Amino acid sequence: MFRPHRFLPAIAAACAAALLLTSCGGAESGNVASAAGADAGDPVxxxxxxxxxxxEPRSLDPAALSNTWAHQPVLGNALYGTLMINNLDTLDIEYKMATDFATTDGGATFDLVLRPGLTFTDGTPLDAAAVKFNWDRLRDPALGSTAIRQAAQVASSEVVDPTTLRIALAAPNPHFPQGMLTTSMNWIASPAALQKGAAEFDREPVGAGPFSLENWVRGDSIDLVKNPDFWDAPKPYLDKLTVRTVADNSQRFNMISTGGADLSLEASWGTLAKADAAGIPAEVVPAGGGQIMIMNSARAPFDDVRARRALSLAADLDALNSVVFNGEGEIPETLFPEGSPYFADIPLATSDKETAQQLFDELAAEGKPVSFTFMSYPTQETKAAAESLQAQLGAFDNVEVKVEVVDYAAATARAGSRDFDMVISSAITQDPDYALWTAFHGDSPGNFSGLDDPELNDALDAGRVAEGADERKAAYETAQKRLVDLVPGIWYTKAAPAVVYSENVHGVRMFTLGSPMPEEMWMTN
Structure with missing residues (x-):
């Protein structure tokens, strides 16, 4: 099985460090520097x-962007910069436009402290009031931002002084900063520009990042130019940045391998294997958990756990891996990898076709034959995954599957409103709190599965606030057992938060779930 030749540091140390209740600072995250740039000399x-x-983003408003490798992390980091990042060796918080984001009361409140003198490209201040404006609007369900999953935890906020914002959480969460990093809460836009309306903002988005917009041709390219007033001079090193959207895996790889592009975000184990064979540099952020074929337990047929269990038992994950990833993918056998402080030998799934058929027959005899639609994103691999499962279930009686391909914006909206039967989602663990609480707690707006199980909720709440390592491990072991019993979906592949890039690209640095920082990158001839 393929193992990318340039992994970023292992998750075991990361999870252990996440037990700290307060954030810690640092100037640079040297351990995430690109190995390809190690011998390249000083930046040029x-x-x-x-x-x-x-x-492709529907808007350049931070609320419309997502800070994970499969979405728009380079674009968001370029336009808006970052308040903070995490160190992928330890998961310690390291500060950028912020200088502190700490709690002294077990996660009930946090004080965000900004660097003094920060300004947006329109000359207005990036101060505590600007952060409050951005974070308050992300809590509005009408805005439709995926960041609401984290922003909704903020019950109130108060501007203490121009550089300090105090937030109070609806419930204590000492690990709140880790989850914030994966969302657009980390990207602050000019309130004055946002108040001009969506159309005007998309023509001239205003942030304080290393780049500003030059031109956006929808469906083609987004061209950005260096911000000469970026706070962290002499960065950025690049003069310009061009961002194109390519959903097809083969097309992305061909563009990199033939010199048509310099860096590509990547999610395909198959593509990473091809890059490895071709000697093309790649970086992969290791993580636990993975991608899940989520079943909507809030409506039929998956409101009956027997239907969910039947699908899980019927699925042949090795065959799916062969079809979708050419056998190069990694199937998550447990929720946490061996070596993680939270590892428990609790298998996520087993295959038992005979029992699966018995459950399908049992449901049909009760007048509840399993019939559902798999809503697929418009990417090669998600369509292949949906069609592969559809083909496998065709060998069983009393189960019917349709596949519906939906564009990113519509699929995201429908997932958020639970208007689906099955869709591909994820619970990818660095620190376990954000991924598991967001994906499976009954109070989470990011809980697409619709599960609301008291025992699981209690375990996730206990893991969130536990002060000792043993107490936290015990809570997440209970959560793992309960997730196996509840069968929220089919865990079919580990995630591959990755980038591939040309050999003349240096300074490739990532944080959280595969978010590269364009201000760090530079090129040689």
């Missing part, structure tokens, strides 16, 4: 980096 100014992302 100039050049245009041509990048590829997987999802």
């Amino acid at each position: 100014a100039g050049g245009t980096l041509r990048t590829i992302q997987m999802g």
Whole structure:
């Protein structure tokens, strides 16, 4: 099985460090520097980096962007910069435009402290009031931002002084900063520009990032130019950044391998295997959990746990891996990998076709034959995964599957409103709190499965606030056992938060779930 030749550091140390209740600072995250750039010398100014992302944004408003490898992390980091990042060796928080984000009361409140003198490209201040404006609006369900999953935890906020914002959480969460990093809460836009309306903002988005918008041709390219007033001079090193959206895996790889692009966000184990064979540099962020074929337990047929269990028992994950990833994918056998402080030998799934058929027959005899639609995102691998499961279930009686391909924006909206039977989602663990609480707690707006199980909720709440390592491990072991019993979906592959890039690209640094920082990158001829 393929193992990428340039892994970023292992998750075991990361999870252990996440037990700290307060954030810690640092100037640089040297351990996430690109190995390809280690012998390249000092950064060189100039050049245009041509990048590829997987999802076209519906707007340049931070609320419409997502800070994970499968969405728009390069674009968001370029336009808005970052308040903070995490160190992928330890998961310690390291500060950028912020200088502190700490709690002294077990996660009930946090004080965000900003660098003094930060300004947006329109000259207005990036101060505590600007952060409050951005974070308050992300809590509005009408805005439709995926960041609401984290922003909704903020019950109130108060501007203490121009550089300090105090937030109170609806319930204590000492691990709140880790989850914030994966969302657009980390990207602050000019309130004055946002108040002009969506159309005007998309023409001229205003942030304080290393780049600003030059031109956006929807469906083609987003061209950005260096912000000469970026707070962290002499960064950025690049003069320009071009971002294109390419959903097809083969097309992305062909563009990198033939020199048509310089850096591509990647999610495909198959593509990473091809890059490895071709000697093309790649970085993969290790993580636990993975991608899940989520079943909507809030409506038929998956409101009956027997239907969910039947699908899980019927699925042949090795065959699916062969079809979707050419056998190069990694199937998550347990929720946490061996070596993690939270590892428990609790298998996520077993295959038992005979029992699966018995359950399908039992449900049909009660007038509840399993019939559902698999809503697929418009990517090659998600369509292949949906069609592979559809083909496998065709060998069983009393089960019917349809596949519906839906564009990113519509699929995201429908997932958020639970208007689906089955869809591909994820619970990818660095620190376990954000991924598991968000995906499976009954009070979470990001709980697409619709599960609301008291025992699981209690375990996730206990893991969130536990002060000792043993107490936290015990809570997450209970959560793992309960998730196996409840069968929220089919865990079919580990995630591959990755980038591939040309050999003349250096300074590739990532944080959280595969979010590269364009201000760090530079190029040689």
